[in-house]
Amino acid sequence: MSLELFLVIGAGLLAIGLFGALTQQSVVMLMMGLELMLNGVIVAAAAFWYYVAPGTADGQVLIVVVITAMAVEMAMGFAVVTAIFRARDVDMTDMAADLKE
Amino acid sequence: MLSAVPAWVFGALALVSGALVFRLDSMAKVTFALLASFLFVAGEVLLLGLGYLGVVLVLMMVMEMVIMVVFMIMYMMNPAGLMPMAMFHNTRGSAAIAGGIFIALTVGIFLVDWPARAGRPPADSTLALGESLMGGQMLTMMTLGLALFATIVASVVLATHRGRYDRFGDDLRADHPDDPIPGGVGR
Known part of the structure; x- marks a missing residue:
């Protein structure tokens, strides 16, 4: 029972989320991968607060920031999906690759 | 513990x-x-x-x-x-990247000499968080509030299909809204 256990769980969640964000073709599933990555950051931040610096609230503030980042990502992601779907009927990342050229 | x-x-x-x-x-x-x-x-x-x-x-x-x-x-x-279909691309490369990142992080987790515990958890961690957000971390809290407000505005702008500028012109001075299907009673 230690800091390392929680950090490994966080790293696992981050890796699973990264895999999803890289492989998924659907924009909504890609956002799920990003959320899982932030999920791992929450575990790591909570563990750091408890095991490294419980005297100050900085670790807790970091979790608040990550939770806010999740909410912002979700809202903006869905707004972008709505806009691009309405404009061009695109719901897959491969169909929205024009900027690559 | x-x-x-x-x-x-x-x-x-x-x-x-x-x-x-x-x-x-x-x-x-x-x-x-x-x-x-x-x-x-x-x-x-x-x-x-x-x-x-x-x-x-x-x-x-x-x-x-x-x-x-x-x-x-x-x-x-x-x-x-109901219709199973593959929604993946570049699975092998992504698995290699994600696996490599996990291994690198895990090795780092066990190699790094983490600092000793400083301080003790407060009796009421919620109170500590509230005092921090309304005290020393006030700037963080204000930035978060501003970011959330910007998100509200930006998501509404992005998700709006036809807003008032589409209907009444850029200066909002058009007499009649420019709608695909005109409404009203023809006056």
């Missing part, structure tokens, strides 16, 4: 449900697998003594995933999972 068994169990379940997100076919099941992963992470946060943040995570993620189910069924080609 913390009891190790629930931490292990919650962590393993969070990882399993996180992996299920990319294995299941049905979009509703996928979303609830993601919700389960968040709830187990909230369990870890509660175990670490952060009661307020754990409960916030539970409440926020339940609402967020219920909204997400609606969007998933709106935008996915295969919402019910």
